[in-house]
Amino acid sequence: MTTPVDDILRCGDCGSTTPTPFYLSPTLAVCDDCVRALHQCSGCGQITDVTSVTDGDGRICDYCERAERYRSCDQCDILIRDGFLCRNHALDEADNSFTCDRCSGLVPLRLYEPLYATGDRQLCPNCLDGFDLCDHCAFYDDALRSTETGRDLCDNCASRLDYVECDVCTTLIDSGNYCEDHCDDEDDLDALHSYGYKPTPVFHGIGPRYLGLELEINVPHGHLPDRIDDTVDTLNGLGYLKEDMSIDYGFELVTHPMAYRWALDSFPWHLLQQLDRAGCSGDGNGLHVHISRAAFTGPCHVFRWMKFVYRNAPDVQTLARRSSSYAAFRDSERHNIRDACKGKYWGPRSCAINTQPADTFELRVFASSLDIQHVQAALAFADASVAYTRDLTVPDITQAAGWIWGAFTQWLRTRPQYAPLTRELEDLACAC
Structure with a gap:
């Protein structure tokens, strides 16, 4: 066909x-x-x-x-994905080779000598990409630190040689607090006050129930002067910045006394977003709220308020997003509430409620945050808990379970001014 x-x-x-x-x-x-x-x-x-x-x-x-990122065997044209030798040549060279501690590839000694990284790791030439040689120990490291004298050191050598970080930038120095050539001594930090700094308070809003915010903030290394300048400019006199030993690199933002309603309406809340976008955070730090003693009608009111906070420690800690030894709920402090209300007992400042300040009670329970709702909820709880316990009567407590957390949250639902706190409690309930 x-x-x-x-x-x-x-x-x-x-x-x-x-x-x-x-x-x-x-x-x-x-x-x-x-x-x-x-x-x-x-x-x-x-x-x-x-x-x-x-x-x-x-x-x-x-x-x-x-x-698939294949590469040729170092001794023939066979393609391999990992290592440096194909299956046949790896067997031939097994007694005269080393294994890279990063990629586990078998590397023939006659082609490459092992290169050592910090920690005595043997690296092949490919895995060494991105590493540099420490000027002191002669080991390779992928995170060397620059010193004021121009040397580059690994963290181990910097620590052994007693180098510290400049208070302004990330340069390592062997003495003093600042780089001599790069930073202008304290001029770059003149708006960062010492821990003990305490200016005359300026009151904002209608009292006598005033709140003072202390927010501990971490700043990315090398950016402290810029964040200080930006924060001080945005606060525009409403607050100031202080050093605090609990902050590795950053500052504590302290406000002048504010009425709760005034704070919601007038505090520059966009500052928190601004700091967050700049890489700052509150991670691992605290948020403290000072409450004016004048906000209480007397020792009995203080007793009811402190009792309410300590009796509901688990719920308060859930709201605060932390349980910390810096804001401890100790039985000894709970048992001494009556004397603390009368000014006969001053416990350690690391309690959940620090009674040491002469003009305020410091509510220390909250975790620091740059989330606006978190911070507003902390202020709301401080104000609402004082308002709630002010008019509690003995029948309210003994017959209506007034000291129970559920009674407080029910009371909140009829007070729209505390919406940030209500929203935070709802979010926490949904997360559980």
Whole structure:
């Protein structure tokens, strides 16, 4: 039987005619002889004439070779994914090689000597990319620190040689507090006051129930002067910045006394977002709220308020997002509440409620945060808890369970001014 001319095609590779074409694609057909010279990629299945042999005796196309990041064995053309030697040569060189501690590749000693990183890790030349040589110990490290004298040191050497970080930038110095050549002594930090700084308070809003916010903030290394300037400019006299030993690198933002309603309406809340966008955080730090003693009607009111806070410690800590020894709920302090209300007992300042300040009670329970709702909820709880306990009567407490957390949250639902606290409690309930 004669094959119709219309069914005979030319091979797209050699050009010969073929009655039995093999289609590599809808528009490319090849003859039987050319098909036998091709290979199927073991990676993607594509038929191609450009293939390389892999360590598993397979063949892959150029595309798969690039996509799978194959590389040639250091002693032959076999492609491998990991290490430096193919299966056969790795067996031959096993007694005269080292294993890279980062990629686990077997590296022949006669081709590469091991390069040591900090911690005595042996690294191959490929894995050493991004490492630099410490100027003191001669080990490689991927996070060297620059010193004022121009040396680059690993963290271990910097610690052993008693280097410290400049208070303004990240440069390491061996004495003093500041770099001599890069930072202008204390001029860059003149708005950061010492821990004991306490200016004359400026009251904002209608009292006598005033709140003072203390927010401990971490700042990215090397950016302290800029964050200080930005924060002071935004506060515009409403507060000031202080040093605090509990903050590794940053500052404590302290406000002047504010009425709760005034604070919600007039505090520059966008400052928290501004600091957050700049890489700052409150992680690991505290948020303290000072409450004016004048906000209480007398010792009995103080007693009811402190009793309410201590009796509901688990719920308060859930709201505060932390349980900390810096804001401890100790039985000894709870048992001394009556004397503390009368000014006959001053416990340690690290209690949940610090009674040491002469003009305020310091509620220390909250975790620091740059989330606006978290901070507003802390102020709301301080104000609401004082307002709630002010008018509690003995029947309210003994017959209506007035000291129970549920009674307080029920009371909050009828006070829309405490919406930040209500929303925070709802979010916490949904998260549980």
